[in-house]
Every structure is written in C-alpha cells, then in structure tokens.
Amino acid sequence: MVKICCIGAGYVGGPTMAVIALKCPDIEVVVVDIFEPRIIAWNSDHLPIYEPGLDDVVKQCRGENLFFSKDVEKHVAEADIVFVSVNTPTKTQGLGAGKAADLTYWESAARMIADVSKSDKIVVEKSTVPVKTAEAIEKILTHNSKGINFQILSNPEFLAEGTAIQDLFKPDRVLIGGRETPEGQKAIQALKDVYAHWVPVDRIICTNLWSAELSKLAANAFLAQRISSVNAMSALCEATGADVSQVSHAIGKDTRIGPKFLNASVGFGGSCFQKDILNLVYICECNGLPEVASYWKQVVQVNEYQKTRFVNRMVSSMFNTVSGKKIAILGFAFKKDTGDTRETPAIGVCQGLLGDKAILSIYDPQVSQEQIQRDLSMHKSELDRPPHLQPASPTAIKQVSCVWDAYEAAKGAHGICILTEWDEFKTLDYQKIYDDMQKPAFVFDGRNVVDVDKLRQIGFIVYSTGKPL
Ligand code: NAD
Ligand code: UGA
Numbered sequence: 001m002v003k004i005c006c007i008g009a010g011y012v013g014g015p016t017m018a019v020i021a022l023k024c025p026d027i028e029v030v031v032v033d034i035f036e037p038r039i040i041a042w043n044s045d046h047l048p049i050y051e052p053g054l055d056d057v058v059k060q061c062r063g064e065n066l067f068f069s070k071d072v073e074k075h076v077a078e079a080d081i082v083f084v085s086v087n088t089p090t091k092t093q094g095l096g097a098g099k100a101a102d103l104t105y106w107e108s109a110a111r112m113i114a115d116v117s118k119s120d121k122i123v124v125e126k127s128t129v130p131v132k133t134a135e136a137i138e139k140i141l142t143h144n145s146k147g148i149n150f151q152i153l154s155n156p157e158f159l160a161e162g163t164a165i166q167d168l169f170k171p172d173r174v175l176i177g178g179r180e181t182p183e184g185q186k187a188i189q190a191l192k193d194v195y196a197h198w199v200p201v202d203r204i205i206c207t208n209l210w211s212a213e214l215s216k217l218a219a220n221a222f223l224a225q226r227i228s229s230v231n232a233m234s235a236l237c238e239a240t241g242a243d244v245s246q247v248s249h250a251i252g253k254d255t256r257i258g259p260k261f262l263n264a265s266v267g268f269g270g271s272c273f274q275k276d277i278l279n280l281v282y283i284c285e286c287n288g289l290p291e292v293a294s295y296w297k298q299v300v301q302v303n304e305y306q307k308t309r310f311v312n313r314m315v316s317s318m319f320n321t322v323s324g325k326k327i328a329i330l331g332f333a334f335k336k337d338t339g340d341t342r343e344t345p346a347i348g349v350c351q352g353l354l355g356d357k358a359i360l361s362i363y364d365p366q367v368s369q370e371q372i373q374r375d376l377s378m379h380k381s382e383l384d385r386p387p388h389l390q391p392a393s394p395t396a397i398k399q400v401s402c403v404w405d406a407y408e409a410a411k412g413a414h415g416i417c418i419l420t421e422w423d424e425f426k427t428l429d430y431q432k433i434y435d436d437m438q439k440p441a442f443v444f445d446g447r448n449v450v451d452v453d454k455l456r457q458i459g460f461i462v463y464s465t466g467k468p469l
Contacts (some may be wrong), residue, residue, distance in 0.1 A: 002027045002194075005079035007043055007109045009033035009068060011049055011164070011271075011340065012126060013085035013159050018057045019168040021066035023198040030067045042068035050366050051337040053165035084109050085126040085157075090275045101130050101275070101284035110140045113150075114431070120149040122187045126157055128276055129221075130283055131213040134177075151187035153178045154209050156216030161270065162337030174204045177212025184379045192361045204326065217280045221296055224273040226261040228302040234264035234466025235309060244352040244466025245448060264466040265351060266419055266446030267306040269334030273344035274300055307345050310465070311352035314444050317463060318415060323357035326438075328409035331420025332364035332372055339366035345446070346419040347375050350400070353417075363409040364421055371401035376400055409435060415442035418449055425449050434458045 006017045009031045014294040021029040033039050041048035043062070047055060058066070076082055079338045086105040091097050106127060113123060123141065125134060129214055141150040154177035159167040160329040174195045178188040188206050195204055207215070234244040253258030266273075277300050284293035315322055334344035341347070350360055354376070362372055377394040403409050407423065410416055410433045418425055426449050434441050443455055455462050463469070 002079045002081065003079045004029045004082040004083065005033045005075040007033075007072065007087055007113075008083075008085035008087070008127070009035075009038050009048075010085065010087065011051075011082070011161060012159070014042060014047070014049060015051055015054055015057075015159065015164045016085070016126065016157060016168060017083070018054065018061065018066060019165065020194060021061040021064075022057050022283050024194060025061075025065055027194065028065050028067075030069055030071050030079070032072040032075050034070070034072060036070050039068050039070045046442065047214075050337075051161065051164050052337055056257070057165060065368045073112065073116045074356045076113055077118060079121065081122045081124060081194070082113055083126045083155075084113075087271075088127045088129055088275075089271075090237060090278055091151060096282050099278040099285075101128075101282075103129065103133065103136075106133070106137070107140065110137050110261065114141050114143070117148050117150075117379055120151075120410075122151045122153060122190060123192065125152065125213070128216050128279075129213060130279055131210050131217065133213060134209045149183070151178065152209070153187055153191055154212035154216075156212060156406075157190060158216075158219065161340055163333055169198070171199060171203065174199050175207065175212050176204065176213055177207045177209040180208055180461075194302075217276050217283075220273055220276040221280055221299065223261055224268055224277055224303070225296075225299045225402065226272075227232045227263075227265065227268045228299045230262045230264050231267065231306045231466075232302050234306075237264075237466040238468075243468060247466075264420075264448065265306075265345075266310045266465065267303045267345040268373045269342070269344040269346075271340070274303070276341055291385065304348075307348040308352070310345075310444070310446055311349055314353070314415065314417065314465060315356050315443075317444075317461070318442060321356065322353055322414070324359065325414040326359045326361060326412055327353055327363040328406070328413040328416045329360055330364075330406055330409065330416060330418045330425055331422055332362055332367045332375075336420055336422045339364075339368075339371075341367055341371055341375050344375070349417065349419060349446070350376055354397065354399055358399070361409040361411075361413065362402045363404065363406050364420060372402050373397060373400065407436070411436045412438060413441075414438045415444060417444045419446050421449050423449035426451075430455055430460070431458055434460060 004027055006013045013031055017029045017031045038048045042062055057306045086109055090103045091100045091102040134154055138152050156175055176191050178184040178186050192204050230248055233247055237244040248262040251257050252262050277296055281297050283291045332346045333339055333341055373396045374394055382390055407429055441460050443462045448464050452462050452464050
C-alpha cells in the first residue's frame, strides 16, 4: 500500500488529503500538524474549517485510510510520498520584508524530513512557494540525506475556499512539475497515478519544476488582476453613471474575456492573492525586472484603494462623521461559504470606521466573536503567524459587538454595511430592518447583493459598488 503523509492540516492539507483518501482506497493518507488543537478538531465532529461537503468526505474515510495525527516524525518516516502544505506567509522582518515569502515553516519541515527519513521519498511542494524553491529544498534534503534518494515535485493547489471539495473532485487541471531526469519523470508518474484515480489524464499537466512553481503565482496574479480591473472600473462607473454589473456583463460576453471573476467588490481578500502577488513582485525585482514588478504591484494597490474608497464613501455620505453611530456589519469572512477571515477586506473597513469612532455590531454566520475580536485588535504580523505562534487572547475592542443575527445587528443602526456575499443577505426582510433603524437609514453594499430598487422603495439610501446613486 502506498503511504502518503501531508505536513500541514490547514485549509489546503485537510481537504486535499481527505479527497485523495476518498478517491484512492488503496492508499493510506496521514495528515500531520504541530498545532495539536487542529489535529484534535480534525478527529472530532467539529472540523477545524468550514467547507461545504467536507464533513461528508472526512466521515467516509476517517479511520479507514485517512488519519490525522500530531506524530509528525513517525508518519513522515513511514511515508513514500510526503506533501508539504505548511503556511508560506509574507515576511514581516528582514530582507524582503513586506513582499518576499517567509519560508521558515517550509525549511523547518524540509530539515525534519531529512532528519527522520530512512527510505527514498517523493517530496511534494503543495504550499505556494517562490519559483526556484525546489532547488533550495533539494539542497537541504540531499545535504543531510545519508544516501537516501529524494525527488522533489511541485504540485501547486488551485482550490478556492468555499468550493474546495467540488474544485478537488473536478479540477480544471492538476499541475505536476519535476526534474527532467529519468528519476524525476518516474516521480512525476507516481504522483500522476495518484490523481489518475479520479482526474482524467488529459487534465493532468506535467512540466518542469520552475514552470509549475511559477504557474501558481501567475494564476493567482491573473485572477486578482481581473478583480482589480473591474474594481477600477467600478470607481469610474460611480463617477459617470454607468453600472458596473452591466459593464461586466457586456464585456464578459466576449468569449476572449469570459464572465468569471468580474464581480466588483469592496476588494479581494483571502490568505493568498495579496501575498502571492507581493511575492511575484519581489521575484521580479530580484531578477532585475522593475517594470514588470511595478505592473503587478498595481493590482494590490488598486485593491487597497478600493477598500479606502469604500470607507471614505461611507463616512462622507453619512454627513462626514460616523462618530458614536451604530453601524451594522453584515459578513466578516473574506468570501461566502467559509469562516476564513485571513486578509478579509472587512478588517480594513471595520478599522477605518473605528478610526472615525463608529460603534460596530457585526454578524457573520460562520465567524466567531473571538475571531473577529482577534482580527480587529491584533497586529497584522501576529495574524500572519501559524496558529500555534499567535498570542493567546487579545484585549477586546469595546466599540465592537458581535451578534448572531442580521436583524439584531441592524437594530437602532444608522447604516448597514455588507462585506461578504452570504446568500442569506439577499433574502432578509429589509422592511423589518428599515423599521428598526435610525433615519435616514443607509445601506452600503460592498458585494452588490441587494436589490437596489426594492430597498430604495422601502426608504433606504443605498450605495452599491460601481452603481449610480
Ligand atoms: P494553514 O495556515 O491553514 O495551514 C498550514 C498548517 O501548517 C498549520 O496548521 C500549521 O500549524 C502547519 N505547520 C506549519 N509548520 C509546520 C511544521 N513544521 N510541521 C507541521 N505542521 C506545520 O494554511 P493553508 O491555507 O492550508 O495554506 C497552505 C499553503 O497552501 C500556503 O502556501 C498557501 O499559499 C497555499 N494555498 C492555499 C490555498 C487556500 O485556499 N487557503 C489554496 C491554494 C494554495
Ligand atoms: C483563490 C483562487 O481562486 C484559487 O484558485 C487559489 O488556489 C487560491 O486563491 C489560493 O491560492 O489560495 P480563494 O482566495 O479561496 O481562491 O477565493 P476566490 O474565490 O478566488 O476569492 C478571492 C477573493 O476575491 C474573495 O475576497 C472574493 O470575494 C473576491 N472576488 C472574487 C471578487 O471580489 N470578485 C470576483 O469576481 C471574484
């Protein structure tokens, strides 16, 4: 029986390995992590991450051929294929701070693999890493290898949170990069055989290592660039009376452009887009390509501009001050169908409003009060650390309360601010909400989920992203 071990039981390691276990009953899969509470949660009825369909998959194979363990070294030593899916956040200190990827966790995982291995292994980069990381990892592994043969593969993950299970079941493609030597090609084939259990072979793309590593950064940069492009258009729509939804629809009908990823918003969030583009910018700078670096940097800058613009528009429309005013925040996660708040635009928007002394009542169906308080009170560099290195409990911010209902959040509020596109926000009883609010009652829709005409008929003053007033 082939044995797989995955280091890192996070948003990628957990779901990806659960799907491999489900689709490959002949393979034993063990997911390991140094953060014990996460492993305990993976072994319980309350999985550590919220992802539609994940519970079902885990229930079907946990204890059969899928295991979660904190016994990292033992399972790495026993594995034939070791996936490394640890976090690779942006460096906060030292050379490349604010841009380069922090490979501390990756390096320590590689050193541990070298230390504990007693048999040949395929080591798979699942984390998103800078191009050429495999070369550095190879050096670490072979330097300490005691004659053991390690083959490094790059197999970046393209799942999106909220749709991870369906993305894993039916990926647009699986990408595997390896060395162009006979041993490298053999390793590629071994990993290809795993995916071929359920992915059509014409969707498994094999490349050299550097193309695979760079393709991951490029894919995220292209996706984020579409959002910044449409968000830049949304500013122009607000200034001219055009409607960004109509513009997106019209341009998306061009088959060369396509309709996806053209929803204007308060800005993109999530743990990866910003970090991966900054990483790309840094790589371009290091390779003497400042023009290319500044091209990609604009994608992040427009995203920052979009968040600031949203807050400024809110404050200026509410008579230039929100001081002492209750504002209902609907949605805190970085997108719907996840409880993940990493880099969520809600953090910047809430901090902007708190800076103007607003009082916030926050509701999100999947994010806990504790998480919201952490996100709003902790420094970004602390939030970027893996869970086991984060401070225990930060001091709660008094002007922020978290409630478990949108109606409760809006009671007595001057304005509602929609920051995540949860489906339930489309079907709220807005008449009831209006009746319980201060007047004039404002709605600021950062995700374009509400029916603007209907809300205006009720009496709301509605500001939607990229839409005429
Ligand atoms: P995560 O923070 O959810 O999980 C990483 C886990 O690795 C943590 O639980 C941490 O405790 C563990 N870890 C760190 N160092 C370890 C070590 N030495 N030994 C054992 N465990 C260790 O991160 P994630 O969202 O799963 O992302 C992982 C990687 O995948 C990142 O490089 C990210 O860019 C990439 N990625 C993420 C997504 C996504 O949707 N989140 C999608 C594609 C790619
Ligand atoms: C993204 C990519 O879609 C995945 O392919 C990739 O694997 C992953 O990053 C990663 O490397 O981490 P994810 O961040 O989970 O996935 O979610 P997306 O659906 O891409 O959304 C990212 C952000 O963009 C969200 O805040 C979302 O609300 C926003 N968005 C998305 C828009 O504002 N407009 C859109 O049209 C689409």
